[in-house]
Amino acid sequence: xxxxxxxxxxxxILDHSRRPRNFGELADxxxxxxxxxxxCGDEIHLDVKFDTSGALxxxxxxxxxxxxxxxxxxxxxxxxxxxxxxxxxxxxxxFHDLVTEETSEAPKTLGDLRVMKGVRKFPQRVKCAxxxxxxxxxxxxxxxxxxxxxxxxx
Amino acid sequence: xxxxxxGMHRIAASSVDWKAIRADFPILREQAHGHPLIYFDSAxxxxxxxxxxxxxxxxxxxxxxxxxxxxxxxxxxxxxAYEKSRKRVAEYIGAASAxxxxxxxxxxxxxxxxxxxxGGKFIREGDVILLTEMEHHSNLVPWQLxxxxxxxxLRFVPVRDNGTLDLDQLPSLLKSDVKLFAFTHISNxxxxxxxxxxxxxxxxxxxxxxxxxxxxxxxxxPMDVRVLGCDFLAFSGHKMCGPTGIGVxxxxxxxxxxxxxxxxxxxxxxxxxxxxxxxxxAPHRFExxxxxxxxxxxxxxxxxYIEQIGxxxxxxxxxxxxxxxxxxxxxxxxxxxxxxxxxxxxxxGFVMDAAHPHxxxxxxxxxxxxxxxxxxxxxxxxxxxxxxxxxRASFYFYNTVEEIxxxxxxxxxxxxxxx
Numbered sequence: 001x002x003x004x005x006x007x008x009x010x011x012x013i014l015d016h017s018r019r020p021r022n023f024g025e026l027a028d029x030x031x032x033x034x035x036x037x038x039x040c041g042d043e044i045h046l047d048v049k050f051d052t053s054g055a056l057x058x059x060x061x062x063x064x065x066x067x068x069x070x071x072x073x074x075x076x077x078x079x080x081x082x083x084x085x086x087x088x089x090x091x092x093x094x095f096h097d098l099v100t101e102e103t104s105e106a107p108k109t110l111g112d113l114r115v116m117k118g119v120r121k122f123p124q125r126v127k128c129a130x131x132x133x134x135x136x137x138x139x140x141x142x143x144x145x146x147x148x149x150x151x152x153x154x
Numbered sequence: 155x156x157x158x159x160x161g162m163h164r165i166a167a168s169s170v171d172w173k174a175i176r177a178d179f180p181i182l183r184e185q186a187h188g189h190p191l192i193y194f195d196s197a198x199x200x201x202x203x204x205x206x207x208x209x210x211x212x213x214x215x216x217x218x219x220x221x222x223x224x225x226x227x228x229x230x231x232x233x234x235a236y237e238k239s240r241k242r243v244a245e246y247i248g249a250a251s252a253x254x255x256x257x258x259x260x261x262x263x264x265x266x267x268x269x270x271x272x273g274g275k276f277i278r279e280g281d282v283i284l285l286t287e288m289e290h291h292s293n294l295v296p297w298q299l300x301x302x303x304x305x306x307x308l309r310f311v312p313v314r315d316n317g318t319l320d321l322d323q324l325p326s327l328l329k330s331d332v333k334l335f336a337f338t339h340i341s342n343x344x345x346x347x348x349x350x351x352x353x354x355x356x357x358x359x360x361x362x363x364x365x366x367x368x369x370x371x372x373x374x375x376p377m378d379v380r381v382l383g384c385d386f387l388a389f390s391g392h393k394m395c396g397p398t399g400i401g402v403x404x405x406x407x408x409x410x411x412x413x414x415x416x417x418x419x420x421x422x423x424x425x426x427x428x429x430x431x432x433x434x435x436a437p438h439r440f441e442x443x444x445x446x447x448x449x450x451x452x453x454x455x456x457x458x459y460i461e462q463i464g465x466x467x468x469x470x471x472x473x474x475x476x477x478x479x480x481x482x483x484x485x486x487x488x489x490x491x492x493x494x495x496x497x498x499x500x501x502x503g504f505v506m507d508a509a510h511p512h513x514x515x516x517x518x519x520x521x522x523x524x525x526x527x528x529x530x531x532x533x534x535x536x537x538x539x540x541x542x543x544x545x546r547a548s549f550y551f552y553n554t555v556e557e558i559x560x561x562x563x564x565x566x567x568x569x570x571x572x573x
Contacts, residue, residue, distance in 0.1 A: 004187075005520040009513075014572065040512050040528050041542025064542070066510035067572065122516060 007118035008125070009067065012075075017067035022060045022077035029060075031142050035135035037127050037151040042069040046135040050143075055084045061132065068116075068125050073132035075113055085140060092133050099129045127151040170467050176552045178203040178459075189522030192557045197342050197370060197501050197548030198526055199392045202456075206395055209455035213448045221447055222421060222438075236447050239454035240437070246457045247387065248378030249404055256410070256437040257445050260401035261369040262292040264388035265336070267403055267440060268365060269296035271413040272386075277333060279305030284328055284335040284362070286311040286319055287538055290342050291531040293367045297336065311337070313538060317344040317493040324356060332362040336386075339377075340370035343530040343546060345476060345498035347371075354383040363409070369393055372402075373460055373550075374500055375469040379404055391449060396456035400449030403440070410436035417442040468551045472500035475549045479558045486565060492544060501548035503530070506565070509572040511545040517568045523561055 029047035036043050042065025051057040059077045063070065076095075080088055094107050099119040106114040119129045131151055138149040176182055179201045184191045193201060213235065219228035221236045237252070244252045258264045277283070283297045287310050301308055309327050312320045319337075328335060335357035340347050354364040365386040371377065373394020379387055386409075391400040405413075415422055415433050419442030424432040433439045460468065480502045483491050488507035506514060511527030518525055528543045529536045536543060547561060 005517060008516070009571070041533075041536070043542075066512040068513070125512070125516065128512065 004118070004121050008122055010115045010118065012112065012115045013067060013071040016071035016074040020061075020070055020074040022074065022081070023062060024060050025062060026058055026060050029058075030144050031139045032146045033135040033138045033142065034146070034148045035063075035131050035138070035150070036148070037065070037069065037131050039127065039152065040066065042066060042128060042131055044069065044073050044132050044135050046073070046132065046139060048136070048139040053084065055082060056080050056088060057082070059136070061135075065131070066125075066128050068119065068128040069131050072116060072129045075116070076132045076136065079111060079113055080136065088136065088140060092137055095133060096130065099126055170463060170471070170551075172471065172551065172554070175463065176554075178205065179552050180204055180207070182552060186522040186524065187520050192523045192553075192560060194547040194549060194553065194557070194561065195524045195526050196550040196553075197393070197546065199398065200373065200395050200550050201552065202397070203395055203459050205459050206397070206452050206455045210397060210448050210452050213451050217451075218448075220444055232447055235451050236445070239450040242454040242457050243402055246461070247372070247402075247404055248380050250380070251407060253435070253437055254404055254407050254410065256403040256405065256440045257450050258388075258401040258403050258440075259399055259446070260390040260392070261367060261388045262296075262401075264386075264401050264403035265293055265365070265367065266296045267416045268386050268388075268405070269300045271416045271440070272409070273297075273300040273304070273306075273334075275412075275414055277304045277306045280331070281306045282309050282329075282332045283307075284309050284311065284332045284357075286337045286348075287313040288317075288319070288341045288344060288346065288532070288535050289336075289338055290367065290369070291533070292369075293336055293338060293365075294534070306333075313344075313346075313535065316495070317341070317346045319346070319348060321349075328356055328360055328362070330360050332357070332360055334363050334365060336365035336367070338367040338370070340374070340499035341493070341532075341535075342370050342501070343503045343532045343535060343544060344493035345501045345503070346494055347497055347499055350382045350384065354385075358383070370499055370501075373456075373468075374465070374472060376465040385409055391453040391456065394453075394456055395459055396453040397446075397449045400446045400453050402453075405436070407436065410440075413440075415442070416440050419443045421445075463551060471551050472549050472553075473498060475553055475555065475558065476500050476502055478555060479547055479549070479561070482558060482562045483565075486562065486569070488569070489565075492539065500550060501546055503544040503546045505541055505544050506569065508569040511543045513572060514545050514565070514568055517571065518561075518564050521564045521567075523564050525561075 026047035026049055030050050031048050033046045044061055044063040046061045049058040061073045098106055119125050134149050138147050181201050217231040219232040221233040240252045240255045243255045314320045357364040363385040366384045368387050368389040372389035385406050387404040389402050392398040422439050422442040424434055476498050480491050483489050483504050490505050492503040515525050515527035526546045
């Protein structure tokens with residue numbers, strides 16, 4: 001087994017892809033975002049509910065796709081539940097750096113998400129890792145109702 | 155269809171020294187992630203033999219100049235070599251004349267040329283373009299654009315579960331309102347080989363023209379456009395040992411001559427005044443600007459190389475590999491193999507319960523195995539089979555049974571890894 005592949009598919013990632021957490025729909029979601037990656041057919045449907053302060057009170061997803069996209073969504077929902085808007089925006093930026101910047105030190109605030117670091121060695125897979133994050137970004141922007149987002153801007 | 159088409163040229167694949175041929179491809183000595191490269195992505199683009207690489211080098215070192223316009227020595231050499239390549243292509247596919255060969259950038263541009271130049275002139279509101287459910291996006295999107303512009307309609311021949319066209323539906327689909335039947339020779343994700351001659355005949359019977367997407371077949375099996383009876387045939391150089399950036403549109407002479415230009419510019423005109431120009435005849439009418447001269451010369455070298463081996467032998471070799479791969483994959487638990495069992499082109503598409511195609515191809519790459527995972531520019535077909543994508547292993551005459559055995563080992567390892 002080579003190192004890079006083990007780094008990409010860490011046990012935590014495989015575990016989350018086999019048994020995704022927060023998988024399902026939110027009956028009382030404020031916003032639902034359909035995210036897709038047309039290059040490979042990965043799909044994420046993200047439901048978000050905000051509390052009175054605008055923080056993410058609850059977040060769930062459904063979808064299908066590769067291990068990276070599904071594990072990333074699962075890990076993200078665990079991490080973002082209860083976070084304020086500002087924290088989500090900051091984490092989105094930090095996560096994007098984590099999976100794209102060769103030199104980036106993984107900030108401690110990312111916690112478990114740091115297992116996704118191996119993606120940076122696989123540039124073709126960055127979009128898989130970012131799909132759920134693009135969806136949450138859209139959810140914040142949208143605030144209510146339904147929206148779609150794609151990793152390939154139309 | 156194939157049996158009928160190769161007739162006299164048939165050579166037993168066993169009489170060819172395939173190992174020696176492998177040595178003609180310098181890139182096959184490359185390593186990927188510390189493993190010997192196993193290149194199973196020839197349906198995307200084939201590798202190039204040294205003789206083609208040398209032809210490009212020779213052109214740039216000894217003949218390079220623009221074609222059809224200089225009066226100097228090099229321009230004559232370049233023009234002669236370029237036009238000789240056109241003749242070579244004509245012979246290769248059995249065209250009546252080199253005037254029936256238009257050089258393009260590839261299959262996609264060839265089809266777009268027909269959709270714009272022929273379609274723009276002859277297609278009216280309510281006319282029907284008949285396609286199939288297994289078309290590559292390059293033989294689908296140009297027709298969608300044409301339909302939007304003209305009000306024409308698209309109709310599709312369905313695909314059966316076994317990956318073949320449901321030709322029982324043809325009588326209700328191929329009627330007199332159909333002006334063109336455009337279909338692929340070999341499906342790039344199922345490997346299905348369509349009965350081209352039969353389909354062209356049926357198209358003609360209702361007064362429709364036929365267009366064959368030969369991207370996956372031109373370098374893989376013997377073909378003669380007059381035996382096939384097609385009106386247009388499109389293919390790419392780079393999938394048949396040639397360079398990228400060169401492709402071919404074959405069109406029957408009388409049809410090409412009836413079509414207006416595709417792009418305007420230099421090289422395609424007889425005379426130009428400020429308000430109006432007179433255009434050359436086909437094929438030059440369709441080749442505005444400086445063409446891929448080296449590309450055409452490289453393609454001719456690729457054709458010489460392929461013909462030296464023999465297309466019948468190549469077809470026999472490659473389809474044996476593909477059938478072997480399909481059989482071995484079927485043995486793997488939790489694996490679904492797509493496409494016809496009996497006869498298939500040089501590729502096999504599959505999905506495994508254990509891992510998504512992208513995870514599988516990323517994993518395989520770590521062992522030096524290059525495959526393609528995804529929708530293969532076949533989204534409607536993927537939807538028809540209820541998957542978002544497949545993993546595809548595609549072969550050419552430089553691949554071996556041992557490489558397929560190695561692929562199976564790697565896939566076993568992938569199952570263990572992802573399960």
